[in-house]
Amino acid sequence: MTENNSNSAESKYQNPLIQRYASNEMATLWGTTRRFQTWRQLWVALAETEQELGIEITDQQLEQLRAFQNNLNLDVAKEYERIRRHDVMAHVEAYGDQCPEAKKIIHLGATSCFITDNADVILIRDALQLVAQRLAATIDAMATFAQQYRDLPCLGFTHLQPAQPTTVGKRCCLWAYDLILDLQEVEHRLATLSARSAKGTTGTQASFLQLFAGDHDKVRQLERRIAEKMGFDKTYAVTGQTYPRKVDAMLLDALSGVGQSLHKIATDVRLLANRKEIEEPIEKNQIGSSAMPYKRNPMRSERICALTRFVISLQSSPAMTAATQWMERTLDDSANRRLVIPQAFLAIDASLVLMQNIASGFVVYPKTVEHNLAKELPYMETENIMMRAVEAGGDRQDLHERIRVHSREVAQRVNAEGKPNDMIERLKNDSAFSAVEFETEINPLDFVGRAPEQVDDFIEDQVKPIRQRYSNSESLSVEVHV
Structure with a gap:
């Protein structure tokens, strides 16, 4: 019997958000290296700014800090943390080992x-x-698809029951608009995100005021300049020991909102795949079922629903954390935030990669769309027929009741007996509708209202500005993982 190595990476739980789902960009962003390099970036910014404002810090000390800013000795920091039981001080000491000249000024006043x-x-x-x-x-991929199918009539649904027709393109605009509203919220969170900067132990800046011998203006300059070095033009107005944990709650509200939209879209795709109208892209060698080779399961959409449900479930944690922060701060936020914030981003990232992939490769079956609509279209025509009969002098309430009775009989004939929909023939033979001139053929486009034009307006008014705003964004990987 082979002995298991309990210390190997493979023997321990691996987060599937990293192993299977999220993009390399997002996984790297929340990785250990990026985090601790950012810590050192902040220590450099602090020391630089303190020197600028008159604290005795030499150029040689700053040069040492900069030289090792991205050269991490994580094993050393790990050993210090085992001894000190304090992650920040462990990294202060590890950084100090690499920068002996600067060791005494690392984290000064912070x-x-x-x-x-x-x-x-x-x-x-x-x-x-x-x-x-x-x-x-x-959004861009969905808009391209919506434009392509702007005028393909399809059956609309309310209560998941057949309703007035729409078009495939218009339905896609509903999906895209939810994501546009999410983008607006994400951009708002970006616009209001601020630096904590140099606020001190309980937010009073007492240590920095002492460092600068009571010079309030220099403390203000320290806070502002560090924020600028971090890439922020503003700081949170007041804080306790931490930036307001309300910010995390609002952040997860935004990410949960993205998840809600993606879950709805993916669910619609799954329902349409069941109707054989629209499918997500299926790879040539993809297997849908280990037992049923013919299956074309909507795997990507199902995964989106799974991942976004996870994000939605995370929404309550930062809210509870914000609600239970006593006085200037309690440490019960720390472990929770280490889990919730990165994982929410990783899951949303993975879901967006999947949705972009789906939207860029939707498979539409127009004949099936047409067939499914045709089965219900005679019901839709009854509204126009009733209006024409009223114009010819008929009683609207009597006509409505006759159509209701006929439609129930037709439903029984179609659903229970599997026979064709003969609604129009029944009305032709009903004397109450004798004054109506019936169309020889029902045109589905007569029932979609302004849906095609709404697609055009939506793309021009809503999507075009987004395309322009993000035209210079760097290309991101869209590889769908296992």
Whole structure:
């Protein structure tokens, strides 16, 4: 019997968001290397700014800090953390081992949350920008599809029951518009995200005021300049030890909103695949079932529903954290945030990659769409017939009742007996409709209203500005993982 190595990476749980689902860009952004390099970036910014404002820090000390900013000694930091039981101080000591001349000025005047919270808002900012780019790309793909099928009539549904026809393109615009509303919310979160900067242990900046011998203006300059070095033009107005945890709750509201939209879209795709009208792209060698080789399961859409359901479920954690932060801060936020924030981003990223892939390769079966609509179209025609009969002098309520009775009989004939829909023939033979001139053929486009034109207007008014706004965005990977 082979002995298992319990210390090997393969023997321990691996997060499937990293192993199977999220893009390399998002996984790297939330990775250990990026986080701790950001910590060191903040220590450099702090020391640089303190020197600029008159604190005795030498150029040689700054040069050492910069030299090792991206050269991490993570094994050393890990050992220090085992001893100290404090992650920030472990990294201070590990950084100091590499920079002996600068060791005494690393983290000067700062609290742990100077590092952790400022690093978090940098990572959140970059992750939100990535989500925004993926949303824009998905909206673009959906708009292209909507334009292509702007005037293909299809059966509409309310209560998941046949209703007035729409078009395939118009339905896709409904999907895209939800994502546009999400993009607006993500962009709003980006616009309002701020640096914590140098706020001190309980947010009073007492340590920095002491460092600058009571010079309030220099403390203000320190806060502003560090924020600028972080790439922010503003800081949170007041804080306790951390930036307001309300911000995390609002962040997860936005990510949950994206998840809600994607879940709805993916569910619609699954329902349409069941009707054989629209399918997600199927790869040549893809297997749908281990037992049933003929199956074409909507695997991507199902995965989107699974991942976004996870994100939606995460929404309550930051809300509870914000609600239970006592006074200036309690540490019960830390472990929760380490789990919730990165994983919410990873799952949304994976879902957007999948949705962009689906939207870029929708498979439409126009004949099936036409066939499914034709079965219900005689019912839709009854509204026009009733209006013409009223114009000819008929009683609207009597005509409505006659159509209701006929439609029930037709439903029994179609659903229970499998016979054709003869609704129009029944009305032709009903004396109450004798004054109506019946059309020789029902044209589905007569029932879709302004749907094709709404697609055109939507793309011009809503999608075009997004395409322009994100035209220079760097290309992101869209590889669908296992």
